[in-house]
Amino acid sequence: MMFRFTSPPMPHYITSGEDVYPAGDKHAARSDIGVFDLLVTTRGCLYLEEDGLPLTIPAGHFAILRPDRAHRTARPCGEETHFRWLHFQTLGNWSETVERELYEAPAHTGPSFVQIETFVFHVPRSGELPAKEMAYEWLEELLRLHAAAETGARFKQQSIFQQLLFQLQEEGSAAARDPQLALADEAAAYLRRSYREQVSYKELSEQLHFHANYIALCMKKAFGCTPLDYLTRYRIEQAKQLLIHTADPIGAVAEATGFVTFSYFVRCFAKHTGTRPKAFRQRYRR
Structure with missing residues (x-):
């Protein structure tokens, strides 16, 4: 089980601490605490x-405990237990999922140049820390900054939290790799690298070593x-x-x-943006 976060905005750090429980x-x-609770033993x-x-x-x-559910002790600690806790929240969309999902931002249907790169990442609900000592150091530094009055402490806390979150999501991506979505991701990366060239389905199939129909099926899914x-x-x-950053002829x-041809470019551009290339350039280049 994983948490799926859509960004921007990125989840943000709120506060953290540590506790020691004796045996027993x-x-x-607690219930509906309103923040995600990350526990590290x-x-x-x-x-x-x-x-x-x-x-x-x-x-x-x-x-990681959800912000909208109740949690309690299943049984007392069998020995002295030390753990660190961290509260975080997000203003973006999130959900629980059992498999990794790719995400492509909706196609731009208007003439606007503004483009926000939206993406998702997955964080496992629980598991073994991929780099324990590093994670412990980050959590300790978050506590130190919490007590510090130095300028920029809050900003530094957010930066450290993002590093910790990245470490956890890397583990989540490796543990939840759907073969079809992985192939779609690979195909998309190849197409982005080769967009200046003429790419055929046959060439795509040869590069990825899968039948073109199967690649198309995977990309439709992703x-x-x-x-x-x-x-x-x-x-x-x-x-x-x-069109915006150069004066090159259209x-x-x-x-x-x-x-392949100028006319095909104009048709595609108008279909996807609602305006012709020349009008688009004139709008942003005075």
Whole structure:
């Protein structure tokens, strides 16, 4: 099980701390605390339960509790247990998922040049820390900064938290690799690298060592479009950049972004943006 976050905005750090429970002690029972609660055990073991789901967190492991559910102790600690906790939240969309999902921002249907690069990342609900000592150091530094009055302490905390989150999401991506989505991701990367060239389904198949129909099926699942549609949309976005940032003739822009003919470029550009290339350039270049 994983948490799926859509960004921007990125999840943000709120506060953190540490506790030591003697043998026989219990974690507090709480409900709807409104923030994600990241627990990292450094010694001993925590035995929790969240809405019936058991979460055992031995030393060197972590678990993330949801902000909208109740959690309590499943059984008391069997030995002295030291753990660190961290509260974070996000203003963006999030959900729970059992498999990794790719995400492609909706196609730009208007003439606007403004483009926000939206992406998703996955963080495991629980597991073993991929780099324990580094994670411990980051959590300790967060505590130190919490007590410090130095300028920029809050900004530094956010930076450290993002490093910790990146470490956890890297582990989540490796543990939840869907073969079809992985192939779609590989195909998309190849198309982005090769957008200036004439790419055929046969060539795509030879490069990825899969039948073209299967690659198309995987890309439909991941991005909601065929490889050709994906390539065309990417070429249009690159053409927008050239139309605004260069004075190259429109025909040269079409050629530089992989379009076979000038007329085909104009038709595709108008279809995806609602305006012709010349009008688009005039809007942003006075």
